[in-house]
Structure formats: structure tokens, C-alpha cells
Amino acid sequence: MGLGRSAPTHRRGEDRGAAVKDVLQPYVDRVRQAFGDPRVAATVSDALERTLRDTLTRDGDEYFVITGDIPAMWLRDSTTQLWPYLRMLGGSRELADVVAGVLRRQFRQIGHDPYANSFNPGPTGAHYEPGDLNDDPWVWEQKYEVDSLAFPLLLAHRWWRATGRTDVFDDRAHRVFRTVVDQFRLEQRHEERSPYRFVRPGAIATETLTREGLGTPVGFTGMTWSGFRPSDDACTYGYNIPGNLLAAQALRHLAEIATACWDDAALATDAQQLSAEIVRAVAEFGVVEHPEYGLIYAYEVDGLGGTLLMDDANMPSLLSLPFLSPGLVDPEIYARTRSFALGPGNPWWFSGRAASGVGSPHTRERRVWPIALAVEGLTSGSPQRQRELVDLLLATDAGTGRMHEAFDVDDPSRFSRPWFSWADSMFCELVLTVAE
Template identity: 30%
Template sequence: MASCPDYTEYAKVFHGEASNGLLALPFQRPIEACRTFTSKVIDYVIESVSSKIANADLARLFTNTFPNTLDTTIFRTSCLTEASSACHHPLAFLITGDIEAMWLRDSANQLLPYVPYVNQDVSLKRLFLGALYMQAQFISIDPYANAYKAPSNLEKWAETPFPPALNHQTHSPGSTPQVYEFKWEIDSLASFFSLSYQYWQHTQDDSFVTSPIWMTAVERVLTTLQQEQQGTFDPVTGQVMPVREEFHQQTDRPTETQFQDGRGQPIKRTGMVRSLFRPSDDACVYPFFVPGNAMMAVELDHLDEVDGYGSQLIMDDANIPSLLSLPLLGFVDASDAVYQNTRRLVLSRANPYYFEGPLMAGIGGPHVPLNYAWPMSQIVRILTSNDDDEIKQALQWLVKSTDQTGLIHESVSVIEVKAGKDRYTRPWFAWANGLFGQAILKIYQEKPHLLSQ
């Protein structure tokens, strides 16, 4: 509202009545008419909690700070109510406070304190969705930015699937009109995933997953992470590899720009993701920012593959690497309790690609027809088992799987096949043959009595 004071200045001035505490803290919430978003649920929480805080100054501090995002930073919104048929999805632009720009990281963390209450307030729930869609559209413009400017017309944005992607290698102030700051920070994208996951976790509302806006952003995040895993030098030729992100600017503060004309210090490919700036928006000295990579690892673990109907893809494929083969890869010990639970799942019908019939049993996959199990999965079962009965059962399946060719095939039908249809795929599959030999050697060394029976 035009009559509402600038909160930057408002916050500097005492507004009474003072608390009854020793510090006599002021009441710094704007009057209700000047609050940028109101929620009776949040107001109730403030009243309920503060009434139980004995220290009056502490209670006042809570009263001032907890609602501050809602009170002061919901800068521009569209379609937070569903009254208009023209509203395809909500949008919400949150400023950081005294800077009129929306940071991915900041806006996510600004909202997350309210996520336990979203199911009690429809408008609050749509505010979260609006922030999600806003972040997704910004990421679709360019995933390397950390902060963005408010679109002049959010209603227009709400009518379009998503803005066109922009492709820049050198990012500097002014290079993209919609971007406020182009500091590549891995935690920015992790924060987008965190907001998405925590909203879903509390609401079970996965409506945003079906939107091309959100899915396009996810795809661009994953592409960006893969690109930023690349080392500085080609491991074969030693040539300097091109980078997708460079940031440099004229400044007298070294934390505001990056080394090597904006590309950062040289790195060797390790699997970690390069990040030029920390969450403080200060330049990384070394581009592998460990906490940011750790956060992204956690959030990627939350990012399930879904089909838009609320289902999740919980499966294992028969090839290596696979969940079943993790001990072979040295990732986990075969006796690990979590691995054993995983093993039981993937070797059961809880795995949609586990097939069992009178002729064969094992794990298949999208690579071969349904009801075709890979003998390789039975081989891996042997290589990761210490159970005599399980190993003997796997050996029996494998022996029957060759269709009297004497070779291990790629996949074998677990049931009788119709005339003219192949009983198995790939008559010559050297990898599977060699792996079977490896399994026999392991049995020989560790359980020779199984081979003598």
C-alpha cells in the first residue's frame, strides 16, 4: 500500500508498547493493513507460543521475527486464490528484505518455518506452491543465477508454461535482464529441491510434479550438476575444458568475483560439483564447496522418479551396477542391515521387474521384454550371499536357464513362450558368461562343499 512505510526504515524506529522485560523490546510487526500476507493460523501459533514464554523479551522477539517473512517480504503474487479460471498456477515473488530481489536459497528458507501449518491454511499452501513455481521458472531461465528480479507482470507469467531458457557462458551483471545476480551456488538449486520435498512431505500434494514448469526446472538442474562435475582439464589431451559458468566483475572486493577470468580455481573431476560461491554469496577459494555438495546429495536422495499419479519407482535392474550388486562395488558390506532389506525387496515381487515362473526367476528390466529374467541377477545373488540354500537355488535356476546351449544368456523367459518367440535373448553374451565363472570360483574358494554335492 502506498501509505505503508518502507519497512527498512520502519524497523529502525521504536514502536510500542514495549515489552515488560528488562530490555523493553518494541513491537515491530507492521499494522495488519500493511502486512504483505496474513494467516490466522500463523497468528494463532504466535499467540499460543508467545503466551507460554516466561521471558517477556524473548516472547516479544518471537512475536516480531516468526511472522516477518509473511508480514514484509511477499512482494508480488498471482493466483493465490482459485477464483479466476484464468489462473493456471500460483506465483509468489519473495524479496529477501532490504534487497528487492528473490534468492532461491533465501526464499526457500524464509518459507520453511511455516510448512508444518500449510494444511491448515489454503492461502498459505498456495503461497508455497507459488514460490515453488516462481523458483522453477527462474531456474528455467538460467540455473546458474542465485537471485532474480521480479517480473513486471506475474499474471502474464502464470498464463505461460515457462519462459524461454537463456544460454550464456559468461555471466556478469546485466547479462540477463531477469537475473539480479549471477553467482553460481550449488545450494541454491538444492534449496529448490528442499522446498519441493518438504512441501510434499507435509501435504502429500504432488500436483506440481505434473507441471512442465517444475519438471523442466528439475531437468535443467540435473543437467547443470552433470556439467559442473567436469574437471578443468581433459584427462586424455590435457586441454582446458570449456565451462558453462564464468562470473567476473570489476570490484575492489575479491570475494565478489572469481579467479581465472571468472571460471574459478582449477579442479580435478572427483564426482563432486563445482560451486563458484558460498551461501554467503562470497567467492569460493576452492570450487568444491563441501557443505553444498552434502546438501545436494541429501536432496537428490529425496528426488524420486514419479509418474504424476503419486507413485514412486522402487525397483532394481539386473545389470551391474545395481542395488543388489552394491557389496561387489565396495559401497557397502553384504551384512549391512539396510542392504539386506534392500536385497529382500529387489528379489521379491515388490520390485516390479522381478519375475518368477516355472522356468526361471530373477530380475529383468526395461531393456528386455516383461517376464524375462536376467541370469546375471542370479549370478550376482550368488556373489553377494553367504547362505547355502540361496546359493544352491540360484545355481539350479542358472543351470536350467541355458536352453541347452551351455551358455549364460542376457535374459530368459520365466514361463513357456508362444511358438515363434525366442526363449532367451542374446545367445552370445560374454560378460554374463565370465561373471558366472567368477561365481563358481567364489563358491569353490569359500563353500567347496556346495560344489561337491
């Protein structure tokens, strides 16, 4: 079934105004009190207001969310862009309504195409690459990423817990939740059963899938397959470990909602069982012996002996596991994995005159990501290190007052994406966590 709506016609930010700004102010004041540097509070205030004002467009009872300087809505980004506001929902019906509108849009998008990662505001026919195999006019890009289905479930669960409301959990949402479980289960046996293919003619290896769009070979493990990473780069091996653990966490949330809101014991049981299967498979196939660090989580495996040891700046990452999947991580294995990810053993960790941190094959070498620096802080457990990372993020914004996609570790004035709303929100999440 199609999305069934025209492009949003309401002006961005027109109905949020002073009421929501009043909700933000106490949090900004708390930041101002917690940090001696007034620039911290100013940067947080600007970012929180900018996301609400400039990224969201109302369409009836839904909200379309652009990711910043790209005019499309990613299921992942539109969730993480709202993360800092979730602590505020109990004090603002207006803000809770905004998140509800984003959820409705996400559910509509998943129902339209559960393999797509990003969508247009209407059937515009815009595409990141017009030559892609998929030509659906609603779809900006159809890179299948496990986290695209998992993140909206985390958002729905947080919204429900914070507000006690169930109005977004209508019949369509019920069908979408069933779709997510069915697709995760189908993609456990990607080789035999999957209808998904992604072909980008003439693209570099990270922008297309091998074997006429099927991807590199995988064996059955119990994990669910993903064509692409959260960075939108093609997986080297089809079982992305942080993506699978995020999916397992999301399935637990799904089961809880299915029981409480629809009294659907069958859906809840299926989701719980699938979550348990994924966790067992990660323990069996996704934990490997590193010659220096010992037992750590791999980044990707294929169930056939192939193992990729690295971490990527994008969430879900290995570094982000306690933040996104807190009940599913072995603390000792994570501690060793963290040491690996934040050091030279990780081929995408860089250190220079201005900063050290995790980068990505998605961007140039020797570039670190503010998202990864914020995640390092959120998972560090050290208030001192968190404050150091806040200072570092401010010192490397090239004087723009915004967080970017990536910057050069020796020269932060060399950066990519002047407006990346997800990075802004992760900075806000770190600062608000420290202030709390």
C-alpha cells in the first residue's frame, strides 16, 4: 500500500512556537548552570530550536523530518534527531504531539516499503541516485539497513513510556509491527528467501551490492541480515553486530507494546523469541578472539568464517551498545571492545593535533565524527571525560556553532555537511546528560 499523502504543505515550525520554546528553556538554564562556558548553553539552545523550527514540516497529523542539508527523511535520523526532547515530553503536550506525528509518518513509511531507508515528502520521484534499481517516487533511497526498522520502535517505546498515550498505536501501527517481525525473521535466511536486491550501476563497492544486488554470501546464524550499515555503506559481511543487538532491543520493546496496547500475545511471543535468537547468535558468531584485546564483539560476520574487526562512527556502533541496547551487552566483552574501538586497533580510529576519535569508511581518512565523540561521552561513565568531550566538540565546530558530519583531526575547518541535524542532537544529548 502506498504512502497515500501529498507532499506536506504546512510551513516549517509554524505551529510549535512559544509553547515548545518555553519547555526548552528550563533545560537550557540547567545547562547554563552546569557549565561555566556560556557557549555550551547557546549551542544547545540554538540546536534544539533549529531542529524543531527547520527540520519538521507538518502534514495533517504527521510530521516529515529532513535530516538537515539533504531534503529527505531517514527512519534512523528522524528518530535520533528527536532523542534530546524525549526527556521533556511529560511537560509538553505540544512536544508529545510532534513526536507522535513523526511516529505516524515513520509507520506510514515502513508500511509503504520496509526495505527503504529514506523517503521523499511526497511522490516527487527524487532519488539520491536516479540510476538505482528502485524507482518508487516516494523513496529517496532503498538501502536496507536493520537499524531503519529498529530505531522507530525505540522512539515509540520511549514516547509511550513518557506520555502514557497509545493513540499512535492504531491498526496501521499494529500491521507495521507485524511487518517488522516478519521481515527480520525472513532476513534470517536471506540467501534462500529474500526478495530484496540493490543495484546502483557503476557505483563504487560501498554503494552497491554484489551478486546482482543480493550481497556477499552468508550462512544461517540466527541473526538478521542487513545490506547496508548505519553509514549507508554496503556491509562487507551481512550480519552487522551492533545492528542486530539494536534489533533485539527493539523487538523487546515491540513485544511490550503488543501486549499492553493490542493484547496480541502471538506477536509479543514471536518478537521475544526472535530477540532471544538474535542475542544467542551474536554470542555464538559475533564474539571473536582478538590477539591483543581478547574476546571482543566483531563489527560484521557472515556465518561462513568471515569476520570484520572495526567500528564505525554511525549509530548503532559497537561503542554505542550500552546506550542503545543496555540489557543485551556483556560488560566484560564490551569493555574490551571499547578499548579496541577507541584505539589504533580500530582501522577507523584517528588521532591528530585537534582531536582523536572514530571515523568511518563513509568519509575521508583522518576524519572523526562528532556523533562518535558524543557517543563516547554518553557511554564513558566518567563525568570528567564527558565534559572534556563537550569542550572538544565545541572547539572543533570551525566556529559555526554546529556539529558536522566529520572533520579533519588536524584541521577542523575542513569538514563535511554544514548542517547535519543528527549530529546537533547527539551533542545536545551529551550536554543534557552531563547537566542532569
